[in-house]
Amino acid sequence: MSLNILVLAKQVPDTRNVGKDAMTAEGTVNRAALPAIFNPEDLNALEQALRLKDKHPGSTVTVLTMGPFRAAEVIREALYRGADKGYVLSDRAFAGSDTLATSYALSCAIRNLPQLDVIVCGRQAIxxxxxxxxxxxxxxxxxxQITYAEEILSVEKGxxxxxxxxEKGIEVLExxxxxxxxxxxxxPACRPRNARLLMKYKYARIPNELQAANEDYISLNNSREFLHIGEWNVNDIVCEPAExxxxxxxxxxxxxxxxxFQAKESKTLTDNDTEIEALIQELISNHTIG
Amino acid sequence: MNNVFVYCEIEDGLIGDVSLELLTKGRTLATQLSCQLEAVAIGHKLNGIEKVLFPYGVDVVHIADDPRLAPYTTLPHSAILIKLFQQEKPQIALMGATSVGRDLGPRVSSALHSGLTADCTALEIGSHEDKKADKVYENLLYQIRPAFGGNIVATIINPDCRPQMATVREGVMKKEPIDPAYKGKVNQLNVADYVSDTDFAVSVIERHVEASKINIKSAPIIVSGGYGMGSKDGFKLLFDLAAVLGGEVGASRAAVDAGFADHARQIGQTGVTVRPKLYIACGISGQIQHIAGMQESSIIIAINNDPAAPINSVADYVITGDVETVIPKLIKYYKKNSK
Structure with missing residues (x-):
């Protein structure tokens, strides 16, 4: 049975590697100082989708992301690893969305797609x-829904x-x-980029990115359907704008x-034996240990 | 109507600590708002469960008892909460930021179109002035949570939609019954009025769940390691020191992400919040999200070869040196000096 699989992915600032210039003096986040990456758990989700496709030949893995135009990078990354098709949902109308407004916009966009069997996404974005x-x-x-998944074990007979x-163990749900x-x-971590797919999809673009491209490239892109990453704005989805x-x-x-954090007055020691023994004796005498 | 609700997580007929912590917080909020505190218990064999809940100052316990409601599955539990909330119109609804609460909360909030704030570290009552709309809101729930990998703390409000929903991790709030003789009412729900057969679309085929052997939350001494421990092998040193001192081993997010330690040991905003009497941070640089989860420890010792590591600013003792050198010395001199 071939499956129609959708992966929801997000491009996120890499909050795990926050440098000193990540915050402005006013205490706001300096997004420009943080590299934009494929949300880690969305990569785990992509791997599960690709494994399903491996097991069920003829399946299609589509990737949908919502964000600025540069989020097309996430779609290309997914194509390099084995996804078949991607869409970027981008519009100023989505700015300031909390999780509820985000999920509303995504669900409207998903209704544009053919009937899906499985939607996979990362548990959370960093x-x-x-x-x-x-x-x-x-x-x-x-x-x-099934959340906190570690492995899609099988898809059989619907x-x-x-x-x-x-937290306390594992569950198998059906x-x-x-x-x-x-x-x-x-x-499991996502498989690496495939060299052949990298060559194939290197020039995949959304229409917005094509505006900056030269004519040679535009004609190349026009002649190759697989290089088209879908771009949807608010007019391409059926939605209630107030939502x-x-x-x-x-x-x-x-x-x-x-x-x-409130800094404390701290005592600084070296790894010298005398100092460490004195510290231990102090902790024992004030009943912290012992 | 318009009361404070807490969804209670139940495993084997026992109410989870996270839910009792939320009831404690919920009681404080309800008293501040001069409203009632109500608990929702969904599961099976819940006879007498109200006796555990009343001492936390619970005024009403809603009980849905049915063999199909345990263990937890998403759709039936959300169906009950959605309908109950539509009837009772809570102003605030709290649940644990656990694999249950984080599965259930968003589902309920989506159906009710109410705002949900995940993983709050503090909940307070306050007012808000919307200058644009020239409107003042009183008695809103301030949902305070770290964001952006813990680098900022945001105060979130839901001015217009109800209930104001929030999840909180285990260990963040304190658990404290207020009165062993407190008396509330029981509202036994007729499960068939809330759940339809189609809600049982997902079934649990297998379940291997055991009470965690790792209990860092209540350990008086924690020896914690970070990415600077280098490897899973490097963590063995920490287990040695913890065993000698009678403590538990904790870990930073970076160490857990790198596979050095089990997730159950993670301390910080995305792990457990701890307040031991002694916290020894080994090879931990001290990202904000880690410090937030351990800064209330009585005594903090930081062992790091970087004298400028941020963790040093919250430490009582800073030992500048390699963990491989310092930890064996700590063990040696503890053995020598303890009776």
């Missing part, structure tokens, strides 16, 4: 760590079986397709503060 968009998209599409990792699955970082962006977001940011 810029927000909320883990909300997956389940909210599922709810809006009226789909069941049913999907998934191993999930939760349910009917279609199903939305969110994937944990503990799932988008800031107006569609029930949560508002009231205040943002830079984190400053």
């Amino acid at each position: 810029d927000g760590d909320t883990a909300q968009v997956g389940p909210q998209v599922a709810e809006k599409l009226g789909m069941a 049913r999907i079986r998934v191993k999930r990792r939760i 349910g009917k397709l279609p199903m939305l699955v969110t994937v944990n970082g503990s799932a 988008l962006g800031l107006s569609g977001s029930p949560t508002k940011v009231k205040k943002v503060e830079n984190v400053v």
